[in-house]
Amino acid sequence: MNFFTDSLLSALTLMRDFDPELVEIVGVSLKVSLSSTLLAACLGIPLGFAVGIREFPGKRTVVTLLNTLLALPTVVIALFVYSFISRRGILGALDLLYTPKAIIIGQVLLILPVVATFTLSAISRIDARYRQTAMTLGATRFQTALVILREARFGIMAAVVAAFGRVISEIGISMMLGGNARGFTRTMTTAMALEYDKGEFVLAVALGLVLMSISLLVNVILNLFQGRGRN
Amino acid sequence: MKHCLTFAAGLLALLFLTAGTVQADGHKVLTMSTTTSTQASGLLDVLLPALEKDTGIQIKVIAKGTGAAIRDGMDGNVDVIFVHAKSREEAFVSDGYGTKRYPVMHNDFIILGPAADPAGIAGMKDAAAAMKKIALSRSKFVSRGDDSGTHTKEQSLWKATGLPQEKVLKSIFKKGKKTMVTFSHPKGLGDWYLSIGQGMGKSLTYAEEKQAYILADRGTYLKYKLGRNQGLDLNILVEGDPLLYNPYGVIPVNPAKHPHVKVDLATTFAEWITSHKGQALIANYKLLGEQLFYPDAIPDAR
Numbered sequence: 001m002n003f004f005t006d007s008l009l010s011a012l013t014l015m016r017d018f019d020p021e022l023v024e025i026v027g028v029s030l031k032v033s034l035s036s037t038l039l040a041a042c043l044g045i046p047l048g049f050a051v052g053i054r055e056f057p058g059k060r061t062v063v064t065l066l067n068t069l070l071a072l073p074t075v076v077i078a079l080f081v082y083s084f085i086s087r088r089g090i091l092g093a094l095d096l097l098y099t100p101k102a103i104i105i106g107q108v109l110l111i112l113p114v115v116a117t118f119t120l121s122a123i124s125r126i127d128a129r130y131r132q133t134a135m136t137l138g139a140t141r142f143q144t145a146l147v148i149l150r151e152a153r154f155g156i157m158a159a160v161v162a163a164f165g166r167v168i169s170e171i172g173i174s175m176m177l178g179g180n181a182r183g184f185t186r187t188m189t190t191a192m193a194l195e196y197d198k199g200e201f202v203l204a205v206a207l208g209l210v211l212m213s214i215s216l217l218v219n220v221i222l223n224l225f226q227g228r229g230r231n
Numbered sequence: 232m233k234h235c236l237t238f239a240a241g242l243l244a245l246l247f248l249t250a251g252t253v254q255a256d257g258h259k260v261l262t263m264s265t266t267t268s269t270q271a272s273g274l275l276d277v278l279l280p281a282l283e284k285d286t287g288i289q290i291k292v293i294a295k296g297t298g299a300a301i302r303d304g305m306d307g308n309v310d311v312i313f314v315h316a317k318s319r320e321e322a323f324v325s326d327g328y329g330t331k332r333y334p335v336m337h338n339d340f341i342i343l344g345p346a347a348d349p350a351g352i353a354g355m356k357d358a359a360a361a362m363k364k365i366a367l368s369r370s371k372f373v374s375r376g377d378d379s380g381t382h383t384k385e386q387s388l389w390k391a392t393g394l395p396q397e398k399v400l401k402s403i404f405k406k407g408k409k410t411m412v413t414f415s416h417p418k419g420l421g422d423w424y425l426s427i428g429q430g431m432g433k434s435l436t437y438a439e440e441k442q443a444y445i446l447a448d449r450g451t452y453l454k455y456k457l458g459r460n461q462g463l464d465l466n467i468l469v470e471g472d473p474l475l476y477n478p479y480g481v482i483p484v485n486p487a488k489h490p491h492v493k494v495d496l497a498t499t500f501a502e503w504i505t506s507h508k509g510q511a512l513i514a515n516y517k518l519l520g521e522q523l524f525y526p527d528a529i530p531d532a533r
Binding site for chain 2: 003006086087088092093095097098179180181182183184185196197198199200
């Protein structure tokens with residue numbers, strides 16, 4: 001018990017003092033995760049929207065495929081990306097391995113299916129009458145799309161938040177493609193794994209607390225948005 | 232229109248974010264794959280700030296087992312490697328992957344075990360004989376099992392015991408060609424032999440939990456025993472056998488194989504670490520008065 005409370009108290013001290021190492025690691029983690037979430041949102045929302053709004057042959061196959069991709073383990077994605085961006089790979093000349101960009105690429109692949117399927121299901125839940133009404137009122141295709149997007153906005157927002165939660169707590173991709181290089185690609189999760197390797201728990205506990213605070217904050221913000229939307 | 236603006240703002244924010252993440256990739260950054268022991272022992276925390284001060288070179292450290300680090304060098308994923316498996320390092324240079332091996336330092340391997348010492352090896356001078364006793368008494372033994380320098384040494388010790396060996400063949404693809412790697416360990420393994428595939432640090436804490444025997448490098452052991460609050464509940468039982476000698480080398484990756492590598496910076500680093508300054512830092516790195524590594528380029532550096 002002593003061991004746990006000691007680690008916890010020292011961790012709180014680290015957080016109170018804005019320990020530079022802690023701040024740096026949290027910074028790298030946030031930058032990488034926000035970038036991959038934004039990119040995945042830019043690609044995944046239109047993708048989910050397009051699949052959700054249209055009827056086309058093979059739609060069920062596409063949906064099944066996206067759902068399957070949801071279950072892809074991070075190490076598989078990391079290995080796949082590694083084989084492309086390692087110097088021996090096709091994209092080797094781009095010098096991507098062991099950079100934050102490499103992590104972002106892997107993470108985008110990880111959460112693109114998350115954003116797309118959540119968007120898709122949010123869109124499918126919108127009553128078809130919205131669309132018909134908008135069209136009969138003379139809306140263009142673009143305006144109709146906006147109406148539907150507006151109706152589905154909370155579902156889509158939830159998709160983006162879930163995706164962010166997935167990447168900020170993810171470790172396989174960050175470790176294998178980022179390499180846990182201090183000051184460059186050391187994220188909260190890889191730093192925690194290293195501290196555990198070293199048998200030191202203080203920084204790891206502090207990072208765990210920060211990670212949980214961030215996810216709490218994100219969810220509180222989402223909740224506020226949804227509350228305002230209902231009024 | 233408003234939505235277009237939001238979209239544009241989002242893209243701008245994205246650019247800003249990604250720009251922020253790559254800011255650190257200046258041109259004086261060297262990428263180095265190294266063995267876990269140089270990082271876990273705390274040595275790099277002493278060397279790298281001094282290197283940056285003297286030469287302006289920042290090192291991006293990727294810590295893996297020696298085997299994986301050498302592979303990173305062969306693939307050209309890094310500019311320089313800092314590892315400990317001399318025969319494999321020499322092969323790395325003679326096969327044209329590295330420009331030159333700079334001998335940097337050495338320490339030694341030690342066999343650790345619980346105070347109870349079920350195999351009765353405490354104080355033995357012959358490492359192979361001690362390993363044999365561990366195997367015959369089927370006492371718990373933790374193996375790195377990760378193709379690292381320590382794992383390489385462990386396998387050579389098992390061979391030296393004269394016990395019947397079992398070879399595990401694993402096929403991996405190198406340059407599109409199937410290559411076989413072999414691991415060897417005593418025949419007829421049971422639950423006494425725990426091959427965990429982890430770095431030195433994690434293997435030590437694992438062995439402590441299981442109260443098992445383990446082969447470790449002295450640097451990491453001292454760091455774990457003396458350099459942290461928790462300490463380590465394992466003792467040195469066997470040391471001093473010439474078989475346990477553990478030299479480390481730095482090798483810049485050869486630009487003839489991989490033209491993009493920063494061979495100038497890598498050579499500057501190799502020369503710095505073998506200079507009087509670098510060697511003295513290595514010699515003077517101590518934990519509670521215990522020296523972890525001994526310089527090889529300038530043995531009497533202080």
